[in-house]
Amino acid sequence: MKKIVTGEQMKKLDQYTINSMKVPSSVLMERAGLAVSEAVTCKRFSADRILVVCGCGNNGGDGVCAARILHLKGYKVSVFVAGDPKKFSEGMREQVEIARNYRINFVKNPDYAEYTVIVDAVFGVGLSRPVTGRMRVILGQINESHVPVVAVDIPSGLNSDTGTVMGIAVQADVTVTMAYAKPGLFLRDGQTHSGHVMVADIGIYDTRLKNQDEDNFCFFRTDKEDLGSLFIRQENGNKGTFGKVLLIAGSKNMAGAALLSGEACMRAGAGMLKFYTTNEIRESILSNLPEAMLSVFDTKEPLSEQLEKDMEWADVIGIGPGISTEPYAGQILEYVLKNKGNKPCVIDADALNLLSLHMSLLKSAAPPCIVTPHIGEFSRLTGMSVSELCSDIPKAVREFVQEYGVVCVCKDARTLTILPNGCAYINTSGNSALATAGSGDVLTGIILGILAGSDNHADIRVIPLAVYLHGILGEAASFRRSKAGVIASDLIEELTIQNKKLENQ
Ligand SMILES: NC(=O)C1=CN([C@@H]2O[C@H](COP(=O)(O)OP(=O)(O)OC[C@H]3O[C@@H](n4cnc5c(N)ncnc54)[C@H](O)[C@@H]3O)[C@@H](O)[C@H]2O)[C@@H](O)CC1
Ligand SMILES: Nc1ncnc2c1ncn2[C@@H]1O[C@H](COP(=O)(O)OP(=O)(O)O)[C@@H](O)[C@H]1O
Ligand SMILES: [K+]
DSSP states (O other): OEEEOOHHHHHHHHHIIIIISOOOHHHHHHHHHHHHHHHHTSTTSOOSEEEEEEOSSHHHHHHHHHHHHHHHTTOEEEEEEOSOGGGOOHHHHHHHHHHHHTTOEEESSOOGGGOSEEEEESOSTTOOSOOOHHHHHHHHHHHHHTOOEEEESSOTTBOTTTOOBSSOOOOOSEEEEESSBOGGGTTTTHHHHSOEEEEEOOOOOOHHHHHSOTTTSOEEEOOGGGGGGTTOOOTTOOTTTTOEEEEEOOOTTOHHHHHHHHHHHHHTTOSEEEEEEEGGGHHHHHHHOTTSEEEEEBTTBOOOHHHHHHHHHOSEEEEOTTOOSSHHHHHHHHHHHHHOTTSOEEEOTHHHHHHTTOHHHHHHSOSOEEEOOBHHHHHHHHOOOHHHHHHOHHHHHHHHHHHHOOEEEEBSSSOEEEOTTSOEEEOOOOOGGGOSTTHHHHHHHHHHHHHHHSSSTTOGGGHHHHHHHHHHHHHHHHHHSOTTTOOHHHHHHHHHHHHHHHHHO
């Protein structure tokens, strides 16, 4: 896992390193400038003519510092200071003075298109309001130039915590972010504005982070190495060892959702799977997934003794894919949430839509409950509009998790998972190949299968790993086929191939 910090946390870490550890601010800035200069001169760009556009704060200071380092290495660099010198931060003032001593070329009103690479050092984590007026024009000109951009710390105009554009934001090809990535580099517009994100070690003292409780320090990014532990299988285990999953899914016209979830669940390692579904799709399930067991019900009598027995039998329960929003499905959901005891229960798709009408059910359900809404479903669960939600997804998800004590997997191009202990995981795997019907059903199956296969079925820490794996499947499937050509069942095929690779590691 890699740590991610908010803008506020980063400022505190900077200050702690400077004030308590006594590392001079200028030393941090020198390292930041060096990292930026190295990114500019990597083979990715032609660094023939470099323009560094700077704001008045320390982000601008990093930029001027990078310009000086590049100048001393013999590159042709110009600096444009976009702002009033009276507003310079101490760090920026020092850097400008040094740069002038070295006779760096300062320009006014640059013709952006004349340059081969632009360094965006206008705003970093200090952006405090929407960008308007002259600064808005400048950021627009950078974008319109279509010259490759290296952003310093965060593309200017992007909110470091939410990834929303504050009026306008620079479209970067590479972002060199200092010490830790920031949530806004990945979430919402951040994904398309940050380009390739490089994290630069600038000597921030992070023991403070290690000692902090998880509530104060709580964003993580999953890495491929984290998946290593997922598929270690006890060689003398039996199908019971690897967990029994009850999947309440499917309805008359939606057998496919049940099948996708069910197969993904078994291929993610569950020892046994039993469907609880309507008798209308019995044949379809039996013929397409003969490995699964089956209990069927008549929609006129959805609650049966069989359901009680199946819930007793299961180690992990999943409810939602394709169950429909008919009242009978609501009755089952209510029964499950009231009677599941402390068994983990994944609630997805239609079950979320039903739940949104009775949120008290979720509040009174015993943990662990795992809800997996996409933004539309999350909007229904919270009663917030989509645009209100998207203006600050971490805040909305965090508040939801606090209120209901659940794990929330808020699915988006960059999915955010928050656990009840406050730990948040931003998923950076996956691509638009996953934006295909049934891909969420596959994710639900993978979460169920991995929970079932875990020694402790209630170990919710595996959930961000399942989300990461699902993303990898999208990447791998699109590599083989094309982003547009991937369908959800390809993800399941890819699951076995990727698991094999992990098993061999
Ligand atoms: N010594 C330090 O504190 C270090 C700071 N670093 C850099 O410093 C950055 C943070 O520096 P600052 O806190 O000075 O903040 P920034 O440089 O990100 O921006 C603050 C400046 O922008 C102005 N501003 C904010 N929003 C505006 C808007 N919408 N329109 C016009 N002006 C606006 C503020 O009034 C202030 O002048 C980091 O992102 C990082 O790049 C790094 O060099 C590491 C060390
Ligand atoms: N552009 C994208 N990039 C990465 N992942 C995506 C993208 N679009 C969708 N996804 C992922 O695909 C899945 C879609 O789930 P969902 O919307 O529930 O689909 P369905 O209901 O059709 O099964 C989620 O895991 C989501 O994070
Ligand atoms: K910037």
